[in-house]
Amino acid sequence: MEIQRLIPFPIVFEITDDLIGSVQKALFESFPDTQRILIVSDAEGAKSYGEYLVKALNTCCYMFIKGGTIVDVRNVEAKIKKEAPDLVLGIGGGRILDTVKLASSRTYIPFVLVPTSLSHDGIISPVAVIDFDGEVRSVGAIAPNGVVVDIGIIEKAPKILKLAGCGDLISNLSALEDWKLAAKYKGEKIDYFAYMLSKTGARNIIFSEYEPFSRNFLKDLAEGLAASGLSMIIAGNSRPASGAEHLISHALDIILGRKNPHGIQVGVATIFTQALRGKDTGKIIEFYKKIGFPLSPMEIGVDRETFMEAVKLAPATRKGRFTILDIKNSKEVLNEAFDVYYRI
Ligand SMILES: [Zn+2]
Incomplete structure (x- = not known):
């Protein structure tokens, strides 16, 4: 009989004004063995924060996607298998985050999400909304290991x-x-x-x-x-x-x-x-x-x-x-x- 529950909760949730500092701190404190980070973002996120993050976090690899489709999920999975990162960092809107969520869940790689907008409650949920060849479905996934919300970035969203x-x-x-x-x-x-x-x-x-x-x-x-x-x-x-x-x-x-x-x-x-x-x-x-x-x-x-x-x-x-x-x-x-x- 189960008398208590073990629930896979994120270990980091931070609302910050200093994205790089907070991500660095989270990695240092909560994922200390992380050597190789794969950053996944859309072109917009890449333009705004990409280079900056790549330098600051000493990432192994970077990937731009549009996000939201099963093809994107498969592409991220392939990149994870090729690069063997210790952690995936997803930065972008809901479509990017859901893609990272599902791809990382399916390959059992820890992932941290950085939303660039707050448009829905999927930032911490165990659900990914993905377009399967024209049919949009909510799919069960693993909840993120960490979420960092930079209010300065969120403020700029439409x-x-x-x-x-x-x-x-x-x-x-x-x-x-x-x-x-x-x-x-x-x-x-x-x-x-x-x-x-x-x-x-x-x-x-x-x-x-x-x-x-x-x-x-x-x-x-x-x-x-x-x-x-x-x-x-x-x-x-x-x-x-x-x-x-x-x-x-x-x-x-x-x-x-x-x-x-x-x-x-x-x-x-x-x-x-x-x-x-x-x-x-x-x-x-x-x-x-x-x-x-x-x-x-x-x-x-x-x-x-x-x-x-x-x-x-x-x-x-x-x-x-x-x-x-x-x-x-x-x-x-x-x-x-x-x-x-x-x-x-
Ligand atoms: Zn909803």
Whole structure:
């Protein structure tokens, strides 16, 4: 019988103003035997930080990729096999980080991630979103050994990506309600540690006392997204941070292609799913207005018809994930939720 758990948590999480110093310190303290580092980044990351990092960390090799596809994952795996690094350092946006996550997991090489934006809670999660020849899938992976967030870099990212990070975090409120429904109707077990961390992550940003997108606000966002990622590590899957609103976003991706950032779509869909379950959406809408977050699908170029098509398709995008859409799915009820809550 198992009486305690051993959970593979990252050993380093740092929010910093000094990327090189923090990465050097993390390597020295937590990965002291590291001799050979493979850096993987996109061209943008390479231009901004690449040479600098290569010199400062005395890396063995460097690789640029666009990221996000299974072909990229295979290319990174091949590079790992060829160069035999002790550690992989991924620097870039979500696509780069997810590629490094999966390639390093499949080759059992420790990896440290340096996000250049905070657009979703995948920075610390055990999940990688990868495009398999046109079909985008969330794949189980090993959580990173370390994550270093440089607020100076994050500050420079486009506003839409910062908004997306907020949306992905707020969507936890909807995901947790779905988890409760799955427990009630399907006997799914709620892991309270995971539940608590996911909720705390969302509250960390919704109740942030700082000016939206100031450095301190971004620190709150980074901490919230980290808490959300840890909740998924504890649960062993994405349940604490992915409910009906994520399924709607997956469906939108299928119908429209990846048109809007993930966090923007799930944040907009959260208003709908919360309204559908009869929850008060006042706090969420107040927060969205404060930060300039889109308040309806129309604001992100998705018309009513397409959104409702996505709602219909949503449950099929992830079979076995029980949500409010399995309970409230009559045309009248769905239309009412749309009309009442998106007409702002
Ligand atoms: Zn998400």
